[in-house]
Amino acid sequence: MADYHNLQNVFKGFSMRLEHHQFRDMDLVGGDPALDLVNTVTARDTLPRDWLDDYPALLRWARKAALVPAAELQALERLAAAPAAKSAAALARCKQLREALCAALYALAGGGEPAAAELEILDQARLSASRAARLVSRGGRLQTQWSAQRSGLDLIAHVATAHAIELLKDARLERLRVCDGRDCGWVFVDSSKSGRRRWCDMATCGNAAKARRFNQRHKE
Numbered sequence: 001m002a003d004y005h006n007l008q009n010v011f012k013g014f015s016m017r018l019e020h021h022q023f024r025d026m027d028l029v030g031g032d033p034a035l036d037l038v039n040t041v042t043a044r045d046t047l048p049r050d051w052l053d054d055y056p057a058l059l060r061w062a063r064k065a066a067l068v069p070a071a072e073l074q075a076l077e078r079l080a081a082a083p084a085a086k087s088a089a090a091l092a093r094c095k096q097l098r099e100a101l102c103a104a105l106y107a108l109a110g111g112g113e114p115a116a117a118e119l120e121i122l123d124q125a126r127l128s129a130s131r132a133a134r135l136v137s138r139g140g141r142l143q144t145q146w147s148a149q150r151s152g153l154d155l156i157a158h159v160a161t162a163h164a165i166e167l168l169k170d171a172r173l174e175r176l177r178v179c180d181g182r183d184c185g186w187v188f189v190d191s192s193k194s195g196r197r198r199w200c201d202m203a204t205c206g207n208a209a210k211a212r213r214f215n216q217r218h219k220e
Helices: 004-011 033-038 055-064 070-080 084-109 116-132 148-168 171-175 202-219
Strands: 134-138 141-145 176-178 187-189
Touching (some): 033 084, 033 148, 033 187, 055 070, 055 084, 055 148, 070 148, 084 116, 084 148, 084 176, 084 187, 116 148
Antiparallel strands (some): 134 141, 176 187
């Protein structure tokens, strides 16, 4: 099983390397958009690589994850055009949310409680998202909605925060897992019938683990 305490140490002074990445369907295995945001960093258990190397990368991820409507993404692209300092600050806020959420999830997956500092970051993100939201009526039901007009460049962070808060209150957390694969550290909701899923994806980390076991037996 994963060593959650060692994984949590990633957040204590361990720098991440920025890496350009083209997001694919196989990058969305968390079972929730909030988890998929956490998984925009890979190899958290070894040498973490951050796939959000700039604000356009955040836009690419949000488009692949279908997090916000296409029209809102186009509005964000226009907002991000200039000045660059504003989009960089928005990206930094989104990453702060991501890392606080990841640390909280690791703690919960290990049977512990999130630290007060992580909860404070999540709470501030919740308040910011709440201030930007508005209620709309669709089909006789009230829904919470965000837009680039109200959220600005923080739109993706606001929508991801809403998913994160719902997830943290959800019974699905009982099936929260951290991938057992090496050079991974991704989080996911185990939706298998047995509840014994160990890897984020059998086609990647699962097969890699099987290959290592086969090679080890061959050497022995």
